[in-house]
Amino acid sequence: MLDRLRRRQYRWQLDQVLAPLIAALRQRDGQFLRRLAHQGIDLLYPPTCALCGAPGDAGRDLCAGCHADLPLIGAHCARCAKPFPVAALDHDSTATWPHAAGLCGHCQRQPPPFERCIAAFRYEDPLPILVGGIKFQSKLNLIRLLGELLAEKLEDERQRPGWQPPEAILPVPLHPRRLRVRGYNQALELARLVSRRLDIPINHRCCQRMRSTQAQSALNEQLRFSNIHGAFEVTSTRTLPRRIAILDDVVTTGATVSELARVLKRAGCERIDIWALARTTMTRPNPTPIRVQPEYSRFSLQTP
Ligand SMILES: [Zn+2]
Numbered sequence: 396m397l398d399r400l401r402r403r404q405y406r407w408q409l410d411q412v413l414a415p416l417i418a419a420l421r422q423r424d425g426q427f428l429r430r431l432a433h434q435g436i437d438l439l440y441p442p443t444c445a446l447c448g449a450p451g452d453a454g455r456d457l458c459a460g461c462h463a464d465l466p467l468i469g470a471h472c473a474r475c476a477k478p479f480p481v482a483a484l485d486h487d488s489t490a491t492w493p494h495a496a497g498l499c500g501h502c503q504r505q506p507p508p509f510e511r512c513i514a515a516f517r518y519e520d521p522l523p524i525l526v527g528g529i530k531f532q533s534k535l536n537l538i539r540l541l542g543e544l545l546a547e548k549l550e551d552e553r554q555r556p557g558w559q560p561p562e563a564i565l566p567v568p569l570h571p572r573r574l575r576v577r578g579y580n581q582a583l584e585l586a587r588l589v590s591r592r593l594d595i596p597i598n599h600r601c602c603q604r605m606r607s608t609q610a611q612s613a614l615n616e617q618l619r620f621s622n623i624h625g626a627f628e629v630t631s632t633r634t635l636p637r638r639i640a641i642l643d644d645v646v647t648t649g650a651t652v653s654e655l656a657r658v659l660k661r662a663g664c665e666r667i668d669i670w671a672l673a674r675t676t677m678t679r680p681n682p683t684p685i686r687v688q689p690e691y692s693r694f695s696l697q698t699p
């Protein structure tokens with residue numbers, strides 16, 4: 396009698412595990428299977444902080460301490476997301492506040508061709524190390540981490556009044572030659588995670604990079620605008636979404652995203668937003684990333 400009860404209980408427990416798996420396989424529930432695959436990977440390779448090597452928090456390659464230390468964007472220009480200088484923020488008189496309208500001086504003088512830039516972080520330590528890891532060292536585990544951090548920021552923004560969802564996300568295109576060398580477009584890989592979380596499709600074929608340009612990171616602000624001029628071309632105006640969010644890893648002077656926004660608007664786009672992981676006002680060359688932990692890559696990339 397006891398044996399029969401135990402057998403029945405065991406079968407019931409097995410059913411609890413197998414039933415959703417079988418149902419997911421039957422319905423090809425990609426999300427459930429992806430979650431299951433991630434759990435399996437986490438068991439084999441426990442999440443480890445990419446910055447200090449401590450055990451990762453919440454299934455991520457980032458510990459709680461390093462997460463808390465990340466430089467959030469803070470007070471910034473309402474249009475281009477340029478962070479306001481800390482000295483200006485300490486000013487206690489709103490009457491003489493230089494950015495009373497919430498716009499930086501540049502946006503007041505010459506509004507950019509995009510509606511608004513949303514950035515999650517200031518491009519300060521340790522962001523150059525993390526971004527360098529995905530850009531120059533193919534640290535694929537960091538793509539998932541940074542993509543999730545950006546998606547979280549956008550999910551917060553989605554709750555705010557005035558949020559206007561784009562019809563499609565356009566990752567900043569790489570020139571085919573650079574794509575061949577790198578093997579992947581980091582903006583597209585970040586966009587895949589954001590697209591899944593926000594349920595907004597990616598359209599990375601509506602625009603392409605026609606000209607292979609010199610790396611923007613090696614140029615000063617003035618040269619960046621002339622270097623990128625004429626680099627993009629819309630491939631088909633028939634399938635061009637009316638509202639697009641351009642996604643890039645870091646916005647520095649805004650030269651690249653402004654040029655892309657200009658081309659899209661000329662082709663008939665009504666509204667362009669910019670989504671970026673980090674925003675900086677500095678024009679110094681990006682520091683070469685030194686070392687990122689861990690050495691393994693837990694996730695594979697899909698090439699475009
Ligand atoms: Zn850490």
Ligand SMILES: [Zn+2]
Binds near residue numbers: 502
């Ligand atoms: Zn601005």
